[in-house]
Amino acid sequence: MDLLTVKDLSFTYPKTEHKTLDGISLRIRRGGFYLLCGYTGCGKTTLLRLLKPELAPFGALAGEIAYGEEFGAPPAPHEIGMVTQDPNEQIVTDKVWHELAFGLENMGLPQAEIRIRTGETAGYFGLTDKFNSPTAALSGGEKQLLSLAAAVITNPKLLLLDEPTSQLDPITAMTFLETLARINRDFGITVILAEHRLEEVFSMADTVLAMDGGRLIACDTPKAVCAALQDSRLFPGFPTAARLWKALGAKGEAPVNVREGKALMREACGEKTLLFAPPEKEKTDAPAVLAAKGLWFRFAKDGADVLKNLSITLRQGEVFSILGANGVGKTTLLQVLAGLRRPYHGKIKLNGRELSAYKRGALYKNGLALLPQDPKTVFLKDTVRADLADILITQGCKKEDAEKKAAEAAARMGVTDLLDRNPFDLSGGERQKCAMTKLLLTEPAVLLLDEPTKGLDAFSKRQFVSLLRTLSAEGRAVLAVTHDIEFAAAVSDTAAMLFDGELLAAGTPHAFFRGNTFYTTAAARMARAHVPGAISVEEIAEAIAKAIAKAQ
Amino acid sequence: MKKRMISLIIVLIGIPAVILLGATVFSGVKYVYFTLIVSALSLAPFLISFEKKEHTVTYLVLIGVLTTLSVIGRLLFSVVPAFKPVSAMVVIAAMYFGPEAGFLTGALSALLSNFYFGQGPWTVFQMAAWGLIGFFSGLIAHRLKTSRIFLLLWGAVAGVAYSMLMDIWDAIFADGTVMLSRYLSFLVSSAGFTVMYALSNVVFLLVLAKPIGKMLERIQTKYGI
Amino acid sequence: MKAFGKLHPVTLLVYFVMMLAFSMFLRNPVTAGLSLLGSIAFCCTLTDKREKLEDLKFYLPLSALIVLTNPLVSHNGRTPLFFVNGNAFTLEAIWYGVFIAGMIAAVLLWSKAYSKIFTSDKFLYLFGRILPKTALILSVALRYVPLMKAQAARLKDAQKTLGLFSTGSIADNLIGTVKVYAALVAWSLENAVETGRHMKARGWNAGRRTAFSTFRFRFTDAVFLAVFAAAGTLLLLAAAKGTLYFGFYPAPTPLPTDPISVSAYALFGGLAFLPFFTETEESIRWTCLRSKI
Missing domain, CATH: 3.40.50.300 (P-loop containing nucleotide triphosphate hydrolases)
Known part of the structure; x- marks a missing residue:
């Protein structure tokens, strides 16, 4: 029997018609590193949360989740670890050492054992210096590492991660993901990671699960999933190397990282260096x-x-x-x-x-208008509609006019159907659109x-x-x-x-990214030797197509 | 219900009894201690009965957050002296979660805010004062929810009561004994504050009571608690 | 790290409660003076220059106010200096005012030292043993203080660019702050529910719970506690026998100087200066050690 088997799982939230999960069947091997990908709203959060009994959402559930024999029935809290997006809501104590000890305290372990385990875990995660710090003093990346450490410390059999790096910068995110891969490797803890930023993480996983509209549309190795989904609407979010592979005709195995992408470039271009002229932009003399x-x-x-x-x-x-x-x-x-x-x-x-x-x-x-990092801070009211009206009224608009104007602005931005929602219930993308709508009213x-x-x-x-x-x-x-x-x-x-x-180095994106080694796109890194100056998959493909046409 | 009756009996009968006992039998002993013992006595039954009951973790966290909100309010509104949402938040907690939650929010707000404004023997007294405001607000929660005017009046009364209670402490603390003249002088000198307390309670209850009720309702349907 | 603060929370709590209680309880000018001096010395080791200056600005006027107002509300005493509205303004009342001012300052300063030394984690540790659930609420509340402060600042910044706080007048400021506060409430409640679920997900309430702490009870703590117990008992006995009694009205009684009182003074002085000595000893030792590095 596998670690976990999901059979024909469907789920519907209260007061809604459509199924958030629709007939998901899935087997999770012991020790695997699973990447769960899909757009916001595809049901990946719901699926992950259903696997963790205490965080399971309320609603109508059909189908079956069967846990392996190593789990208690039902699984105990410490047997499944979970890390979510927002570090602030999952950290529950005010000191780092206490956060680490929290799960162990709840298991009722003796003091001496907790002392040793918190100490060694802090060491493994590089949190020794912060052991006595208040959790509020940590950076975002450190907070996520702490959450991971606090989940791992109880020796879980399964780790669930719901977009844990979405609030982190790319470098901190990589540190986090590498630590995660190391845990999977060193301790054989099974990992299911939901992510939408796939560039680096895709080649880390041994199995990719792709979801769309509440259904599981693929479950295979990363390369096989690339091949299977090259025409799906998910593909534009896949790693640059894979997109380049498709743009060049999808021959052979799909590359999933920059190294493999470079090999593909060598294959396509041989030893030649192709010319690429960046699009000329007219110099503007706009004021x-x-x-x-x-x-x-x-x-x-x-x-x-x-x-x-x-x-x-x-x-x-x-x-x-x-x-x-x-x-x-x-x-x-x-x-x-x-x-x-x-x-x-x-x-x-x-x-x-x-x-x-x-x-x-x-x-x-x-x-001037400023969109802050956390668009939640733009909203003051309990519906988007009230918020849009509120800013108009603050600006001296009459109440009746405000409602009308707000509705017009929403229509222009395509957020009319979000008007009566609570800003807290929106997805990241929806919330940002509404925040922009509010800003544009000024x-x-x-x-x-x-x-x-x-x-x-x-x-x-x-x-x-x-x-x-x-x-x-x-x-x-x-x-x-x-x-x-x-x-x-x-x-x-x-x-x-x-x-x-x-x-430093203000210039057109082509001039800017061409000169950089680290601060540049994945496509530019792959293109460097053969199509210097190109910074996107489309540009590389175009240059290669032109070269082929010329040769014929 | 039975537990609530016991707490009520202790508050309404036990405390005056201790005061009376202190005033007659042990008349030589210091009033500061009496005040502290009385305050501690009024805290104990609530805390003990609370510890023994079953609670969901969400309920505990919500009370914790309401407590922080009242203390943060004290910081946010520091522009206007004595214009603080603390009592209002305590009343709101009591309104929607009952006397026990009101008591805890009140008592813990005092404790928490003194981590930032300075702990001292007065913490115990302040905890009891705010705790009792919360407790009594919880007992009349139904009236507070149905009648807005009653709610605002109650807010004003709570503000005045809090100010007068704290003056008792200051007077006893200063003299170690009850001196009416001292108390009256404190009452007069803090009259401005008393008015501000009452006023800020009315304003905050007017602005916040309903929206917070709505938010709690929303959370209830969203998370099914 | 402060040397005195390294003691076990129980030891510290016993000490502070003792000092506060004796400062308020022993109505004797000598013990009051010792308590005041001890608390001043201790606070001096805990604060920097700026804070010392601020304290001075607070305590001097406060003491002056108490000294001057006491004769206005208390007309006891044998030696009238002058009359206000037919009420005597007496010398004894001034002396008593000085005494109260000293006592209040001492209590406030001990409380200040307590606040600095007895940090929230120590408090939670003790509290958590007696009242675990209440302690949990308090620890959640403490954790949310910095979170909410930061969120309030972000909200305020965001709303400034959206037209709130636009004139800088008090009314505008107040309206803006109320709106920001309401948004903060919504954010906090939303987060609270999620935090609660995460606590449950990490096993809270699943059964018997250990209260882990990084504090250790050392031999020094045992010694200190034994000393406190002995000194406390002796002082209580002395006080109960009435030897330390000192009255201000109608005229000051003679200062008790019998052997019991004098030894009580010495004992109390030792207690009051204990933290100061511990701190000084530690810093001297540290200077020596550092010279060897």
């Missing part, structure tokens, strides 16, 4: 909307400088993205530009007038976006890119700070890197 010059900023009088003599100009209709590592001051820069924090030196001008010359109310009407000339693609799946991301392009065509300027290199490459007119308080 500058937001211009900052010589900004210096620090948080405390005797603290370190976060911004050092930083200058930036944002033109009408320009989409500008700033990349940079964690803690480099990207959010701070946005807050300074938005007028929320004051630089101690330097000038910021909006439409030629200094920020300080605006009254605060005037600055945020037809002026008719901003400049949109400042803080990590706008955090937690979005590939589908919502593409929608968001086209939304930003539309806004830019309307003449609005957009400045996004982001970790998401692929997003920056797809959306920007200008890209730059923030490092040590300064902006």
Whole structure:
């Protein structure tokens, strides 16, 4: 018998008609590393939570989940570990050592044993320095590692992870995933990981489970799943190497990481270097909307400088993205530009007038708008409709007009059917669209976006890119700070890197990504030797197709 | 119900009895101790009966969060002196979760906020004062939910009562004995605060009581608790 | 890490309760003075320059206020200095005011030291043994304090750019803060339910529970506790015999100087300065040790 068998599982939430899970059958081997992928709303969270009895959602359940003989009946809490997206809601105590000990305390283990196990676990996860720290003092990545450590410490037979890295930057996310792979390898703990950012994780898994619309549409090795799903709507979210493989005609086995992608490039191009000319963009002489010059900023009088003599100009209709590592001051820069924090030196001008010359109310009407990292903070009311109306009323709109205007704005953004929902019940992508709708009601000339693609799946991301392009065509300027290199490459007119308080290498995305080794797209890394200058799968495929056509 | 009766009996009969006993039989002993013993006595039955009952973990966490909310409110509204949502949150907790939850939210709010504003012997007294406000609010929860005017009046009364109770402590603490003149002087000097307490309770109950009720209802249907 | 704070929570609690109780209970100028000096010395080792200055700014006016107002509400005493509205303003009342001011300052300073030393994790450790459920609520509440502070700050920033807090007037500020507060309540309740489910998922309430702690009861703790018990008993006996009695009204009684009282003073002084000595000894020893590194 397997570790876990799911037979014909269906699930419907209360007060809804459609089945969130529809006839799922599945066998989980002992010691496997399973990747569960699919777009937001495909049912992967529901499936994972149903496997963990204490977190199982309420609703109508049909079918069967059978646990192997190593589990108690029903499985005890410590036998199945779970890590979810939001580190803040799953950490339950205020000290790191206590968080580690929590599960063991609940098992009623003796003090001496808890002391040893917390100590060695802290060592394994690199949390020794933080052992006596308050949990609130940890970074996002450390919090997720702590949650993982606290789940592993009870020696579970099964680890369930629901998009554990969606709130982390790529480098921290990799550390987390590598630790997870090590646990799977070192202790043979079975892992089921739900993720939508597949670039790196795809080749880590030994089995990929793909879900769409509540059904399990594939369950096989990563390569086999690529082959099976190359025409499905999930494929655009798959690793770049696999997408390149498809673009080049899907011959042979699918590559699933950059190394294999490079091999594919060598096969396709031989020793030749193909010419690729990046699309020429006309130089715009659009007027500058937001211009900052010589900004210096620090948080405390005797603290370190976060911004050092930083200058930036944002033109009408320009989409500008700033990349940079964690803690480099990207959010701070946005807050300074938005007028929320004051630089101690330097000038910021909006439409030629200094920020300080605006009254605060005037600055945020037809002026600046900021989408914060957590779009939940944009909402104040219990329905989206009330929230949209609220901001209009704050701006001096009459109540009846406000309702009407809000409905119009929602229709324009395609969120009409979300109007009566509670902002907390929306998915990441939906919530972000509603937050943008609210921001746009202030008719901003400049949109400042803080990590706008955090937690979005590939589908919502593409929608968001086209939304930003539309806004830019309307003449609005957009400045996004982001970790998401692929997003920056797809959306920007200008890209730059923030490092040590300064902006480095501002230029067109092609110029910018071509020059970088780390801060560049997976496609550019694969293309480097054979199609230098190309930064996306489409560009590589186009260059190769042209070369083939020429040769014939 | 029986347990509630016992707590009620202790609060309404036991405490005055101790005070009377203290005033007559042990008249030499310090009043500060009496106040502390009385406060501790009013805390004990609630805490003991609470520990013995079965509770879902969600209920416990919700009370914890309501407690933090009342303390954070104290920090958020520091712009206006004495304009604090603490008592209002205690009343709201009692309204929707009953006297026990009201008592706990009140007592623990005092304890928690003193981790930030300074612990001392007064913590015990403050815990009892806010705890009892929560307890009595819970006993009349039904009236509070049905009549808005009654709720606001009760909020004002709770504000005044809290201020007057704390003045008792200050007076006893200062003299080690009950001096009416001292108490009156404290009452007068803190009149501004008393008015602000009452006013802020009314405002916060007016603005928050209903929405929070709605939020709790929503959580109930969403998570089935 | 403070040397005195390294003691076991039980030892610390006994000490602080004793000091607070004796400070309020022994109405004797010598013990009150010792308690005040001991608490000042202890607090000096716990605070930095700025905090010391702030404390000075708080305690001096407070003490002055108490000294001056006591004669206004208390008209006992044999030596009237002058009359206000026909009520005597007496010398004894001033002396008594000085005594109360000293006692209140001592209690406040001991409480301050307690707050600094007896951190929430120590409190939870003791509390958790007697009242586990209440302690759980408190620990959740403590955990949420920094979370909510951060969330409130984020909400405030986000809403500033959405038109709240736009004029900077008090009314505007208040309306904005109330809206932010309501949103914070919604966020917290939502999170609370999820946290509760995670606690259950990690086995809370599944059966018998260990209360794990990183505190250890050492030999030093036993010694300290024995000393406290002995000193406490002796002081109580002395107080019960009435030897330490000192009256202010109508005229101050002579200060007790019999052998029992004097030894009680010495004992109490030793207790009051114990934390200060522990701290100083530790820092001297540490300086020596460090010179060897």
